[in-house]
Amino acid sequence: MKFQSNRIITSDIRRSVAFYEKALAVDAHWFTADFAELSINAFTLAIGSTQTLQLFGDDLPIHSDKSAIIMEFRVSDVDEEYLRIKDITEKIIQKPTTMPWGNRSLLFCDPDGNLLNFFTPVSPAAIQKFS
Structure with a gap:
């Protein structure tokens, strides 16, 4: 598969x-x-x-407001992407922030409210995971 x-x-x-x-x-x-x-x-x-x-x-299921899907994209520099993204969306959920698991993440919404996460591995463990 x-x-x-x-x-x-x-x-x-x-x-x-x-x-x-x-x-x-x-x-x-x-x-x-x-x-x-x-x-x-x-x-x-x-x-x-x-x-x-x-x-x-x-017979399609109706989307529930109690569930969410986040589409995640690994990028080379999340801070640089933030400078580009902030002008094309009205909803930044989280500016670039280093998460406990070692990724620096930017969370924002598309025009329909779907969540996107652009992230860059920054800790040694996260960098190793994605190399």
């Missing part, structure tokens, strides 16, 4: 794709007006409009 991608479902696909193109510094590949993908190394972020949900039938 190979993990292929994460998909975000949004009611404003153009806004979301434009946000992720800026946040991830990569151009999207549009397959239809309701579906695009952004590929980074071995990871693909798929974005579909709410119209694409009709393709999966009527």
Whole structure:
């Protein structure tokens, strides 16, 4: 089994794709007006409009406000990324902070409220884990 991608479902696909193109510094590949993908190394972020949900039938679970998923991206310099990101999002949850497990993390939201974590390993143990 190979993990292929994460998909975000949004009611404003153009806004979301434009946000992720800026946040991830990569151009999207549009397959239809309701579906695009952004590929980074071995990871693909798929974005579909709410119209694409009709393709999966009527028994989809409803998102609960008591659960959350964080998409995490390892970056070379999280402080540098913060300077770039702070102008494209209205919601920074946590400015770059060194976490107890050795990563320096920036937590922010996309336009739909999905959480993203850009992080850089900084402790010797964290650097070793990701090398």
